[in-house]
Amino acid sequence: MFGIRELIAELLYPFRDIAILLAMVVFAALFSLSVWAGLFGLWLLLAIIPAFFQYLLIVVEARAAGKEVPAAGVELFSWVQNLWGLFPLVLIGAAVVTVYLLVTADQYYFAGMAAALIFMALPASLAVLAITHSPVECLRPTRLWLVARGWGPYYLLVLAVSLVAVTILYLVIEAGLPIFYTTLAILYGLLLQASVSGHALAKQGTSIELSIPDPVLPDESELLERAKRDRTIILNHAYGMVSRGNRAGGVRHVLDAISDSSDQVEDYRWFFAEMLRWDSSDAALLVAQKFISLLLIEGLDQEAAKMIVRCRYVNPDFKLLVEDRQLARRMAERLHDPELVEWLSS
Secondary structure, three states: OOOHHHHHHHHHHHHHOHHHHHHHHHHHHHHHHHHHOOHHHHHHHHHHHHHHHHHHHHHHHHHHOOOOOOOOOHHHOOOOOOHHHHOHHHHHHHHHHHHHHHHHOOOHHHHHHHHHHHHHHHHHHHHHHHHHOOOOHHHOHHHHHHHHHHHOOHHHHHHHHHHHHHHHHHHHHHHOOOHHHHHHHHHHHHHHHHHHHHHHHHHHOOOOOOOOOOOOOHHHHHHHHHHHHHHHHHHHHHHHHHHOOOHHHHHHHHHHHHHOOOOHHHHHHHHHHHHOOOOOOHHHHHHHHHHHHHHHHHOOHHHHHHHHHHHHHHOOOOOOOHHHHHHHHHHHHHOOOHHHHHHHHO
């Protein structure tokens, strides 16, 4: 269970992390400039909005992995970079329209309630998007509920941070501050949601695919690049088979490639994460079943448990291979995870 010190630490985190603080100030300046720039500002917004929302996902993923949040780079200002990262815009856009309509109808109480509810749902939506990379899943209420339930007591921390963010935003807007400070408050609220979402994921122990690579030594980079090219060729061939209706053949093509690898665990991680980006997660989950089998055999209990949790988020109907269930149950008992034991028993 979290305490008041952890709540304060989360509220101050965007100011304590220099990368987030710098991104917040720079984006606030750019958004303010777009308001002052008239017609040119519309074109500027088309570059700023996708960059900012992709940075939100970077914050979630970095905090969930316990890594330092990287600085916002120029590569964010590309429409083709992780388009799925833009889908929180749907939730926020719906919120803005709803609140605006309620305010114009003088329904201030309901406008405040709507804003609070959206801010409470946004962290779960960001978490689902970071886990599944699926724009559909991040808007599905059942998926949001799964994440919130998985957070357990830490969802109270998420709610508390959300309410504080909404209150600060309301006070800033009511104060009628200049556009830069108002924008800064809005961006603080959104980055706060991303930050606390990643923090809750880290506390829960959910494994997610990271977009932030670990640094590699120069003499390793060429080998890693070659391995990535080889994997990509295999992945593209498998995708072609699956897209033509041969899902079993595509999955077998990937599994055969992994079986010949000298680092099967790393290959499984990479292929699973990439296959989750496909239109359907079915093929990825079939690969995940085999991956979990390997993790259980190798005694990698923590990663096996995290993979099971992630697969259940992607599809609540996910099941282990029959021959792995008893082994997985013993693993869950060793980890003292009663919820996982209960699921495996059922």
